[in-house]
Every structure is written in structure tokens, then in C-alpha cells.
Amino acid sequence: MTAQEPAALQITEDRFWVYRRKLRDFWKLYRRSSLGKLGLVVVLFFVIIAIAAPWIAPFDPFAFVGDPFLKPSSTYIFGTDQVGRDIFSRVIYGTRVSLLVGLVASAMTIGLGSVIGLVSGYLGGWIDNVLMRITDLFIILPALPLMLIMASILGKGIMNIIIVITVIGWTATARMVRSQTMSLKERPFTEASRAIGSTDLHTIARHIVPNVFPLVFANGMIAIVDAILSEAGLSFLGFGDPSSPSWGMVLHFADTAGATVNGYWWYIVPPGICIMLLVMGFAFISYSTDQILNPRLRRR
């Protein structure tokens, strides 16, 4: 066993350089896309806000710092809410929750979808049949009402929102990974890998996953968009956690305070703009990534 170790190490090192080169090639192509760069800047902007929230926000987002329903002023940039909390600070801190839930939920969605897609596509047979019927069902059923029903069963809270988004949203990834796996399974290099006696797990990990990964990555950006919008919707309808308010939650409070019918535009507009910009940022990244990784689109 010990004699083999250097060789194994060598292979991983080679792979490291291969990935590094691939990544550099990718970045070279990506840099040419101005939309992609714009998206990256927007997303980074929100990431910085999320990290630096305690230094940017002038007030504690939970503290009652002024009278209720104050108009925007130099002290309270977006005014105050119904109990006198600073809306600007709440929006700044909301970035953390919205971004985190979006990233975690989409990562879990893609993870679950990839595993189901790989198993379904690689094994085939009745397992594939059963899994794909379930996928059909989840694709066909309306996502948001289903999320609401599940959320009402599970109860409020951020973890439950993440679970609900994952359980409802994995289907698109699963379908894509499955079809890709099925086509890769028939290629000579996977056949060769099986012929020399590799285990299924080894073949999947070494030959299929690396080839499926780029598509999953491009798809992942859209999954983030979906997760952010779903979280905003669920929080808006009151399923969020009041102790860690996201942008959707801020809008929920705006709605319950009657911000629309009283004309408190400063309560409604900022959180919505933030959601919109973040979604656009990820959509731009997804678009540019897709252009690079999907050869069919490159010629256009």
C-alpha cells in the first residue's frame, strides 16, 4: 500500500494542474463578457455588504431607535418602521439572510438533484423509472403553492425554508444530470474504466462527475436565483424567522404595516430593489457561464 502512495499523489497533483488550467481558460473567456463582469460586481457588492453589515448599518436592526413611521432623513436614510426600527439598518442586515439562504438552499438543491440524477442515469432500470416518475410529478406541480403547503406543515423558520426550497426544487438539476450521465455512460472512456474492473463508485467519481460538473455549475447560478426569489416569497407571506429578517421579511412587515396604502414608498422600494439587483447579478453570471460552458450557444 505504501508503495502506491506516491503514484496516487502524483495523479492528484496532475489533476490539480489540469483543473487550474481549465479554470484559467474559463476565466479568460469569462472576462470577455461584460454582462458577466457586471453580474460578478453586483454579487460581490452584496457579499461585501453582508460581511461588513455591522460597520455599514448605523443602528442595531432590532433596536427601537426612533418614533414609528418617520420619513427618510439624514439620520434614518429609509425612515423607520411601525415600531421605530431603522429600515436602512434592517435592509443592510437583511442582505446576510437573503444571500445565505439563497446560497445554502441552492447548494442543497443542486446536491440532491445531482445525486438523484447520477443514480438514476447510471443505474437505469426500475430505479431510474421510479425516480423519473417522481421527478415528473415535482416538475409538473406548482412550486410555490406546494412550498406553502410544506411550510405550513413544517412550521416557520429559516431552516424550514431551506428544506422546503430543496425538497421542491431539485428536479431540474436531476433531469439534466441524468441525461448527461446516460450519454457519458456510453462513451468509450467510461466503458474502458468499467472494463478494467473499476467499481461503479470510482467510475462515477472519476469519469462522470468531472464531466457533468460544468453544466451543474451553470445550472447552479439559476438555482440561486430561484432560491432567492422563493425565499423572498415565503418570507413575504410570513414564513420567515422574525429574529433574522431577510429582505422578504422586511417587505412582509411593510405589508402588515399598510405601507402600500399609506404611501410609505421608502419602506417598500429599497428591499425590493435589493432583491431585484441580486437576482439580476446571478442571472448575468449564469448567462455568461452558460455561453462559455454550453458549446451549442458559443457560435451565436
Place this chain on the structure above:
Amino acid sequence: MVMRDYLLKRGASALVTLGLAVVLNFFLFRIMPGDPTRTVVGDFRVAPEARKILIHQFGLDQPLWVQFLLYLQNLLMGNLGVSFQYRGTAVASIIFGRRLFNTFILMGSSIAVALIIGIVVGTIAAWKRESKFDVFTVIFSLVTYSMPVFWLGMLIILVFGYYLGSIPIAGTISVGLTYSNIFEYAADYLHHMTGPFVTLTLSFVGYYFIIMRDSILDVFTEDYMLTAKAKGLSDRKILFRHAMRNATLPMVSLIAVEVTYLFGGATMTETVFSWYGIGRLIYEAVVMADYPVLQGIFIVMAVLVITANFCADIAYAFLDPRIRY
């Protein structure tokens, strides 16, 4: 011959999906922690005598598989249980009534308008690719795509309801108003529908537009477009006779998929505008923990979307013979 096989195959697959939906619907509401009789037949909001009848009707004192068979039997007879929040009203009569009608009117009209605008504008934008018109419409659809539907609704209420005062802020009809004839009623109804209608249409038109534009650009690369040009046809004829017709084909299957998304959009929009429809009912039922209503809506929704998808498959096969092989 081939068409028949295709229909049978699609039909069978639709039935399997429906069967799965029925099974999921049964178990989804029984995985909840606590006493299952509470979630199925109701808590304190349902009278004790009615509760007893329901426990017997749904076999809640019997093993799970008996419950499942009784659930199937009740489902086939159209018995969806009774609502908690409406204190024992049958769920079926709550869903199949004004609410379903209101949702259909709202969803149908916004789908139709969004589709027409999307197809026409998408065709023109693809034709004048990279013109100012194209760039503007692409940006516009991107913006509407990125907006949460409920926020768009809030903005519309804020601008048109609060500042301009041109649309009612909530509801389906004016409360306490008496109408002298049906037209007055219709006018009031449509006036109330303006807000949710505009919201839903705007949220969908961008999507239709992008798909149509893409589809047309795809068609432009086909050989028959070159042939049409070589024959000396006018641009207008090429665009609307050849390109638009062929590019509209993928839209057919899209409409069925969209019905699914529309339920989501409708839930948000109806909630924001207090539109008395199914979407609003979902929200209310979730807030009030009215599980029988949710269960009923789930199965009705499943039947609707599965039927819509099946119809789209058939329509598609008729329109594009290649699909059948």
C-alpha cells in the same frame, strides 16, 4: 397508428403521475407530528358530532391502509373533507365556486394577453436584432423577470392605487355596492381586476418574449428561411408566414408548463390584492392551518396541471408530426 401509440403512452404516463400525486397528497398530511385526527378531520373549530362522523368516514380509527382506501373512495366521490376555518363547510364547495371562477378569469386573461404581446414583440425584436427596440425589450423583460411578483404588485398598488387613485386597492368587487344591471357589475369587477391583471401579465410577458425571441433566432438559421428569401418573398411575409409560425410551436408546450407557474404567481398576486380566488385561499388556509382545504387544493391543482400538460402533448403532436416518432 403511430398517433394512437403516442396518445396511449402519454395518457399512461399522465395517469401514473396523477396516481403519484394522490399518494403524495395522502402521506404529506399524515407525516405531521401529533394526532392525525386533528389534521384530517379538524380541531375545536369543527363540532364534536360532525367530528365523529368524519372520523368514521375517513376511517381514522383504523389502520393506515384502510385509511388510504377510504381516502381514495372519498376522493372519487368528490368528498374532500370539511374546512376548519369555515367551520365544517365542505371543501369541495369552497374550491368549486366563485373562487375557482375568479382565478380562472384572472389567470386566463393574463396568460392570453402576455402570450400575444410576447409573441408579437419577440418576433419584432428578433427581426431587428441589436436595434434599440431589441435592447430595450430585452432589458425590460430582464427587469420584470428579476422582480418578485408580490413586490411588483405592491409597487402597482403604491403608484396606481395610492398616488394616482385609479385602481381599487383590494378585493374583487366593491363592498356594499348594489348594481342596477350586469354591466355595472362587470365594470366594477374588471376595475378591481386591473391591478392583479397588470401584475400577472407583466410578470409573464418577459418570459414569453425571451423564449419567442430565442425561438425566432433559431428559425432564422434554418434552410427554409434562405429558400423563402431566394424565392423573393417580402420581409413581412417571411417573418410572419414562415418564421413566426414555426417559432410559435415550442410556445404550445410552454403554455402548459406556464399554467404551473401561474398558480405560484396567482398565489402571490391574489394575496397582495386580496383577490377572492384559489391563490388567496391557499394563503388563508396555510395561515389558518386549514389542512383539508390545502389537501383539496393540492389534488385539484394536480389534476389541472396534469391535464394541461397532457393536452399540450397532444396538441404538440398534431402540430409537429416529428414528435410522434
